[in-house]
Amino acid sequence: MKQFTILLASAVLLLASTFHGIAEDQPEFPLWEKGAPGALGNTPFDIPTLTPYLPAPANATGAALIVCPGGAYWGFAGSEGAPYAKWFAQNGIAAFVLKYRLASHGYHHPIILQDAARALRTVRANAAKWNLDPQRIGIIGSSAGGHLASTLLTHFDAGKPDAEDPIERVSSRPDLGILCYAVITIGPMTHYGSRDSVLGPNKIPEMIEFLSSEKQVTKETPPCFIWHTWEDAAVPAENSLEFARALREKGVPFDLHIYQKGKHGLGLGGTSAHHHPWTADCLFWLQAQGFAKPDPK
Amino acid sequence: MVISLPKFMEPSSPLSPVNELPEFPLWENGTPCALGTAAVDIPTLKPYLPDPAKATGAAIVVCPGGGYGGLAPHEGEGYARWFAENGIAAFVLTYRLGTNGYRHPVMLMDAARALRTVRTDAAKWNIDPQRIGIIGSSAGGHLTSTLLTHFDAGNPAAEDPVERVSSRPDLGILCYAVISMGPISHAGSRENLLGQTPAPELIEFLSNEKQVTKETPPCFIWHTWEDGGVPVENSLEFARALREKGVPFDLHVFQKGGHGLGLGNPENPHPWAGDCLFWLRAQGFAK
Numbered sequence: 178m179k180q181f182t183i184l185l186a187s188a189v190l191l192l193a194s195t196f197h198g199i200a201e202d203q204p205e206f207p208l209w210e211k212g213a214p215g216a217l218g219n220t221p222f223d224i225p226t227l228t229p230y231l232p233a234p235a236n237a238t239g240a241a242l243i244v245c246p247g248g249a250y251w252g253f254a255g256s257e258g259a260p261y262a263k264w265f266a267q268n269g270i271a272a273f274v275l276k277y278r279l280a281s282h283g284y285h286h287p288i289i290l291q292d293a294a295r296a297l298r299t300v301r302a303n304a305a306k307w308n309l310d311p312q313r314i315g316i317i318g319s320s321a322g323g324h325l326a327s328t329l330l331t332h333f334d335a336g337k338p339d340a341e342d343p344i345e346r347v348s349s350r351p352d353l354g355i356l357c358y359a360v361i362t363i364g365p366m367t368h369y370g371s372r373d374s375v376l377g378p379n380k381i382p383e384m385i386e387f388l389s390s391e392k393q394v395t396k397e398t399p400p401c402f403i404w405h406t407w408e409d410a411a412v413p414a415e416n417s418l419e420f421a422r423a424l425r426e427k428g429v430p431f432d433l434h435i436y437q438k439g440k441h442g443l444g445l446g447g448t449s450a451h452h453h454p455w456t457a458d459c460l461f462w463l464q465a466q467g468f469a470k471p472d473p474k
Numbered sequence: 475m476v477i478s479l480p481k482f483m484e485p486s487s488p489l490s491p492v493n494e495l496p497e498f499p500l501w502e503n504g505t506p507c508a509l510g511t512a513a514v515d516i517p518t519l520k521p522y523l524p525d526p527a528k529a530t531g532a533a534i535v536v537c538p539g540g541g542y543g544g545l546a547p548h549e550g551e552g553y554a555r556w557f558a559e560n561g562i563a564a565f566v567l568t569y570r571l572g573t574n575g576y577r578h579p580v581m582l583m584d585a586a587r588a589l590r591t592v593r594t595d596a597a598k599w600n601i602d603p604q605r606i607g608i609i610g611s612s613a614g615g616h617l618t619s620t621l622l623t624h625f626d627a628g629n630p631a632a633e634d635p636v637e638r639v640s641s642r643p644d645l646g647i648l649c650y651a652v653i654s655m656g657p658i659s660h661a662g663s664r665e666n667l668l669g670q671t672p673a674p675e676l677i678e679f680l681s682n683e684k685q686v687t688k689e690t691p692p693c694f695i696w697h698t699w700e701d702g703g704v705p706v707e708n709s710l711e712f713a714r715a716l717r718e719k720g721v722p723f724d725l726h727v728f729q730k731g732g733h734g735l736g737l738g739n740p741e742n743p744h745p746w747a748g749d750c751l752f753w754l755r756a757q758g759f760a761k
Binding site for chain 2: 400414418422430435437438453454457458461462465
């Protein structure tokens with residue numbers, strides 16, 4: 178009887194996972210096996226990690242996304258990590274939620290950017306292990322996590338071919354970016370909490386310029402999907418408008434969606450029939466980028 | 475004999491009936507500034523009314539595009555039927571064109587008159603006179619953005635009751651619109667509207683990104699990044715001006731899609747239509 182119950186439970190779980198198109202839960206793993214460079218201690222806050230959410234193999238497109246939750250570089254908004262990752266996995270995209278190091282535990286630029294770059298390189302270097310295409314690895318970030326994503330989108334490098342660690346040999350350039358009500362600038366339109374967190378005690382003008390991503394766009398910046406709400410009271414929509422303007426000037430393709438309605442931090446925006454349309458807009462764009470299948474779900 | 479429609483022409487969902495009424499002239503007693511009495515000299519409105527059970531009481535004047543030299547049906551009747559199916563009364567405007575000898579301000583006169591006409595006769599169509607918007611595509615979007623930035627309160631002393639009411643739209647929808655008459659403009663639309671050598675003051679006056687005030691109505695603006703006919707800067711600059719004046723808006727720049735796509739392929743509808751309905755619900759125009 179007990180065996181039967183277990184069997185039944187497994188069948189239900191299998192059905193549920195098939196229904197959602199997601200493979201089994203995967204364990205979180207550290208970005209650096211031998212300890213993160215610059216670590217100030219040994220607590221979980223000193224160890225940046227990735228948690229994979231993989232699509233069911235039959236559903237997989239071979240594309241992947243690194244997910245950077247927001248939280249002013251001080252904490253992590255749960256709604257912008259695992260729920261996004263599961264939604265991407267349901268749509269065939271492997272998602273890896275990044276736990277980066279935070280100002281609340283003594284970390285600032287460039288440590289945080291190092292974590293994001295390492296995350297991109299890790300998924301690319303191990304693409305075969307997860308049946309991923311190393312040329313279809315994007316990054317999504319929300320609020321301060323969007324600042325981190327935009328920083329990597331404008332400050333990637335090709336990797337060091339002679340590095341001992343094979344992960345360090347590959348490029349950290351994302352193949353696309355998704356920016357959700359992102360902090361972009363560290364200038365006057367910034368979110369001051371995120372700004373203080375990322376800069377730390379050394380607020381040197383060069384660093385402000387370097388981390389104002391609207392000033393760092395080049396024609397090599399990857400294509401982006403950018404969205405924000407007009408009424409966002411925490412991070413002004415100017416952050417997204419100015420980033421799009423910079424992309425346009427450099428000839429980089431993008432989607433830009435400013436929705437009049439919606440609060441800062443709305444995440445996936447509910448599941449009702451009239452839920453926020455940004456997810457439908459994003460899937461349409463991801464289909465055109467070859468990340469999602471033309472007919473999702 | 476049963477004629478079966480090609481698959482792409484079949485409605486994708488059960489649609490409510492649309493009550494299409496005959497077109498009527500904007501001016502009953504002769505059109506001002508008319509160059510003749512042919513059809514092209516008589517601006518008209520053609521109503522497409524929703525099923526009364528589904529009607530929201532909102533209305534929208536529809537300005538098709540065509541470079542001020544034509545009127546594209548999919549941006550006229552096509553949109554009007556879609557609005558009516560969603561409970562919004564739609565009135566397709568046939569405005570006078572540059573290719574028939576008309577120049578600014580005739581087109582603006584026609585658009586303003588259309589708005590005033592629907593507002594004056596709102597009760598006749600069970601419409602709320604405070605929920606009358608305007609939509610325009612391409613050059614029709616220029617006309618729309620011109621009315622959105624150059625409306626007036628009406629003339630209380632006018633003999634004609636239509637001229638007594640405001641021409642201010644309660645909202646605007648701008649589809650891959652020509653906004654500017656400056657360097658980012660669409661050259662053909664500009665020439666049809668203003669002639670070959672317009673005065674700098676006129677270019678400034680009709681570069682609507684420069685004419686936004688805090689009284690400009692809320693707008694839904696969309697364009698495609700890859701538009702090869704009208705550069706996306708037109709929409710970006712208009713949104714920027716609205717933002718500076720504190721006017722609420724939706725702005726959607728889609729990377730993919732050609733100029734003039736309208737509602738797109740009914741088999742795989744372009745997501746702008748869903749975004750637009752979401753916004754229209756928030757404005758109290760759609761249910």
